[in-house]
Amino acid sequence: MHVKICGLTSVADARMAIEAGADAIGLNFVEGTPRALDPECAREISRAAAGRVLRVGVFRDATRERVAELVESVALDAVQLHGEESPEYVADLPYPVIKVLAGDATLPARAARYPKVDLLIDHPSGGGSGQSWNYELARELVSRGRRVWLAGGLSPENVGPAVRAARPHGVDASSSLESEPGRKSAQRVRAFIEAARAASDSRDRPDARGYFGDYGGRFVPETLVPAVEELSETYDALCEDPSFWDSLREERRTYAGRPTPLYFAERVSEDLGCRVYLKREELAHTGAHKINNAIGQALIARRMGKRRIIAETGAGQHGVATATACARYGLECEVYMGAEDMRRQALNVFRMELLGARVHAVESGSRTLKDAMSEALRDWATNVRTTYYLIGSTAGPDPYPRLVRDLQAVIGEEVREQILAAEGRLPDILIACIGGGSNALGLFHPFYDEPQVQMVGVEAAGEGLTLGRHSAPLAAGSPGVLHGSRSYVMQDDAGQIFPAHSIAAGLDYPGVGPEHAFYKDSGRAEYVYATDAEALDAFVYLARMEGIIPAFESAHAIAELRKRAARAPGSLIVLNLSGRGDKDVAEARDLLGKKT
Ligand SMILES: *Cc1c(COP(=O)(O)O)cnc(C)c1O
Numbered sequence: 001m002h003v004k005i006c007g008l009t010s011v012a013d014a015r016m017a018i019e020a021g022a023d024a025i026g027l028n029f030v031e032g033t034p035r036a037l038d039p040e041c042a043r044e045i046s047r048a049a050a051g052r053v054l055r056v057g058v059f060r061d062a063t064r065e066r067v068a069e070l071v072e073s074v075a076l077d078a079v080q081l082h083g084e085e086s087p088e089y090v091a092d093l094p095y096p097v098i099k100v101l102a103g104d105a106t107l108p109a110r111a112a113r114y115p116k117v118d119l120l121i122d123h124p125s126g127g128g129s130g131q132s133w134n135y136e137l138a139r140e141l142v143s144r145g146r147r148v149w150l151a152g153g154l155s156p157e158n159v160g161p162a163v164r165a166a167r168p169h170g171v172d173a174s175s176s177l178e179s180e181p182g183r184k185s186a187q188r189v190r191a192f193i194e195a196a197r198a199a200s201d202s203r204d205r206p207d208a209r210g211y212f213g214d215y216g217g218r219f220v221p222e223t224l225v226p227a228v229e230e231l232s233e234t235y236d237a238l239c240e241d242p243s244f245w246d247s248l249r250e251e252r253r254t255y256a257g258r259p260t261p262l263y264f265a266e267r268v269s270e271d272l273g274c275r276v277y278l279k280r281e282e283l284a285h286t287g288a289h290k291i292n293n294a295i296g297q298a299l300i301a302r303r304m305g306k307r308r309i310i311a312e313t314g315a316g317q318h319g320v321a322t323a324t325a326c327a328r329y330g331l332e333c334e335v336y337m338g339a340e341d342m343r344r345q346a347l348n349v350f351r352m353e354l355l356g357a358r359v360h361a362v363e364s365g366s367r368t369l370k371d372a373m374s375e376a377l378r379d380w381a382t383n384v385r386t387t388y389y390l391i392g393s394t395a396g397p398d399p400y401p402r403l404v405r406d407l408q409a410v411i412g413e414e415v416r417e418q419i420l421a422a423e424g425r426l427p428d429i430l431i432a433c434i435g436g437g438s439n440a441l442g443l444f445h446p447f448y449d450e451p452q453v454q455m456v457g458v459e460a461a462g463e464g465l466t467l468g469r470h471s472a473p474l475a476a477g478s479p480g481v482l483h484g485s486r487s488y489v490m491q492d493d494a495g496q497i498f499p500a501h502s503i504a505a506g507l508d509y510p511g512v513g514p515e516h517a518f519y520k521d522s523g524r525a526e527y528v529y530a531t532d533a534e535a536l537d538a539f540v541y542l543a544r545m546e547g548i549i550p551a552f553e554s555a556h557a558i559a560e561l562r563k564r565a566a567r568a569p570g571s572l573i574v575l576n577l578s579g580r581g582d583k584d585v586a587e588a589r590d591l592l593g594k595k596t
Contacts, residue, residue, distance in 0.1 A: 001163065001200035002170030003193050004056065004149065005177065005184070007035040013184045014045045017053075020190045021197075024054035026080065026172070029062070029070055035174070035182060042074045056080050056098065064093070071095055080120060087113045098149060107137045111146065116242070120172060123152025135165035136420070142167050143413040143446070145245050156191035163199035164449040171196050205515070210398020210485075213521060215514035218397040219481045223381040227389075232399040234304055239406075244303065251295050252410065255328060256285045258292075260411075262418035262574070267545045272565035277422070278548070278577045279415050281439065288506075288551065288579030289408060289439045290321035290392065296407035298325035301388035308332045308383065311390045312376040314341055314369035315505030316348025317579075318392030323357035325390075333357035336375045338368035345505070369509065370497060373483055393436025394513030397484030401513050408442025415574055416446055423572060429454045429564065432576040433556040434474070434527070435506045437513035439578040444525060455525035457516060458560045460502035460553075462532055471500035473512045474520050474527040482511040488520070503532035503591075504552035506579070530559035536591055538562065539581060551579030552587075 005017040006026030014025055027042050028035045037045070046055050057076040059067055061083030070076065078096040090097055097117040101110050104124040111119055121138045135150070142148050147169040150162055155176035163171060173192055179185035206212045210232075218228055238244045252258040260283050265276045281289040301309055309331050313319030319335040326333035335352055339361040342349050349359050365371035380389040391400045394408075412430075419427055430447060432440035434457040447453040462470035470476065473488040480489040482497060490510040491497050500510040519525035530538070538558035543549045550558060554577050561575050581588075 001168075001197055002054075002149075003196050004054075004170055004172040005174070005189060005192075006056075006058065006151075006172050007174035007182075008045060008184065009035055009037065009041070009182045011044050011048045014049050016184065016186050017189055018049060020186065021193045022053055022189070024056055024078075024170070025049055026056045026058050026174070027074065027076070028058045029066075030058060030060045030082065039070065039073060042070070046074045046076070050075065054078060058082065061085065064089070067093065090114055090117060100151075103134065103137050103152070105137075108140065111141055118147045118149060118169070120149040120151050121166075121168075135162055138166040138168060140417060140420075142169075143417055145242075145249055147242060154192075156188055156195050159192060159196045160199040163196055167200075167449075205518075206398060206402055210402075212401075212515045212518035214479070215487045215517040216398055216401060216485050217514075219484050219486065220377070220397050221381060224377070224384070224397075227380060227384045228397050228399070230304075231300075231403075235300065235399050235403050238300065238303065244299070248296055248299055251299070252292070256291050256295060257283060258410065259414045259418075260284055262415055262422065264422065265546050268542070268561075271545060272562065273569045274565045275423070275570075275572045276561065276565070277415075277419065277427070277572075277574045278546075279411060279443065279574060281411060281576060281578050282548070282551065282554070282580035286321055286324055287582065288317065288321070289411060289442065289576075290318055290579075291324065292410055292442070293392065293404050293407045293438060294318075294321040294325035294390065295328070297388070297390045297403070298322075298329050298331060300403075301331065301390070302329055304388065306386060306388040308334070308387045309390050310334050310336070310376050310379050310383075310387055311392065312336045312369065312372040313348075313392070314338070314372070314508060316341070316345040316352065317506050317583075319352050319357070319359070320348055320355070321392070322390050323352040323355035326357065327355045334379070335359045336362055336372040336379070338362050338366070338372050340367040341369065341372070366499060368499065370483075377484075393438040393509075394441050394515060395436040395483050395485065395487070395509075395511060401485065401515055404438050405441045405445055405513075405515060408438045409445050411439065411442035411576060412444065412446035415443060419572075419574060425572070426450055426453055427574045428452070428571040429456060429568065429573045430576075431456045431458065431557045431560055431564065431573060433458045433460075433504075433507060433553050433578060434512060434516065435460075435471070435504075435509050435553065436511070437516045439576050441513065441515055443574070443576045444519075448524065455519070456560060456564065457519075457525055457527045458556045459512075459527060459529040460500075460504055460507035460532075460535070460556055461529035462501040462503070464531055465529070468498065469501040470529070471502040471507050471509060472529045473510060474516060475529050477510075477512075479517070485514050487514040487517040488512055502552075503535055503587075504556065504584075506551070506553040507556065528560055528563075530556040534559040536588065539584070539588060540592075543581075548577070549581035549585065550577055551581050552584045554578045555581070 004024035151172035459472035
């Protein structure tokens, strides 16, 4: 979250704003307006601010020559354009540009004419009125990946709700922070910056040490600390780099098949007495949401100059997604997999090999996922210079939980746009299944700040919670450390992790991402579970009702949908259909006793 204090008229005010924590200051060069500066005063302010904040020059329909002269003589870092500057004029300026547009109904069309530059969305009536406006318009641009600043009537009193509604890159205020015309009030500037940051914190979670409340962190051996720090710094830099998100967007569109549809499930809706939409992640390339994460992290690895990718996999689904992305980008791929899992999932082993990956059998311990995880971490520690460790869910040490969440948040961002287009409002209830938690967080996170939207995560209760044969750490586990972070885990009193079980291979994991642990304790999301039997029933149900065979994982969410609809009739529900069921058809046939 960036805060810009605009309309500064003195060195004293500039110093005060910088000390209060501003990231940018605006210097007004629009002749004839109350806060316009003469070049000499602007130069003094600029000198006082050099290297400490972004210095933005504010212009309206100025000639290129005038802009160039002031950029040079005042030493401006960027220019903000308030007039009718044409797209050609803007595209030709050789400086970072913030184009100002009014936040009225024509905004989407006008924004499209100014690609690539930052947009500052002003109050439709010109701002300064202290009234709020429809931030959804700005929000839509943000969800399309535009860098948006909010302005116009923002004050310490209303900036919080504005930030939560629009999630802008930055906010900008001027007159509302003055004690008298042309003089900023230190108290109001501080209050404004504090309120803006507090509102953005909820979405910028985790904190600087990688904690979501009590959960998360970096529980890695000393040898891996530089590796996670390097990744964390790289990722922070990429977050601010539009060219990274541009290339990711293009890959999502042309390779992964995004956006995936939001489908109104008509017969299910009629049957259950709710309005039910399915987010069709099963139509993404490779048949599940995992590709969103794999291509995102492969692009990050490429940016870091790492040509060798390692991953661990349980049932093989994450291994296949990783091998797919590595084939796409010509990266070397090595996957660790428990020997026992390799035997059970021979077809996925072949798939990975077909895609050019090398699969290493892990013979230690129980020869399953957690042994493969330890082996992958060991490899990473040894080969950290050349190797990128591609984690498959919102788990692992910081920054992985937030990084994977951000890469999967495309699911919820698309849902937001799609449901607004279809229903003109946000959903009442979101439902998703929980393995490590990535498809659920991808759906939930963009709705975090909308308290009216309920979030329901569905764990796998396997054969039932009482027998210990399940994969439901949130429902039946306790806080502990697994795979580099602190979260809920399935463990005995001595902290021994016990093996998970589920009919759904992708849910068969004894831990869960730390952000879910935080949501659970804070009550922001509700966590429930479905058994193997309920999931199998739901699998058949969706196939018959909609002609869609879901993955066993997603069938857990369908099972909860059927229970929830009965308790909340008439609700608008979005369910994340995380994957397709082709991979599970043979097993369903056995379980349903259809083998002849
Ligand atoms: C892997 C997988 C899951 C579980 O993983 P999350 O990280 O919790 O999303 C769910 N559904 C499908 C289809 C999967 O392949």
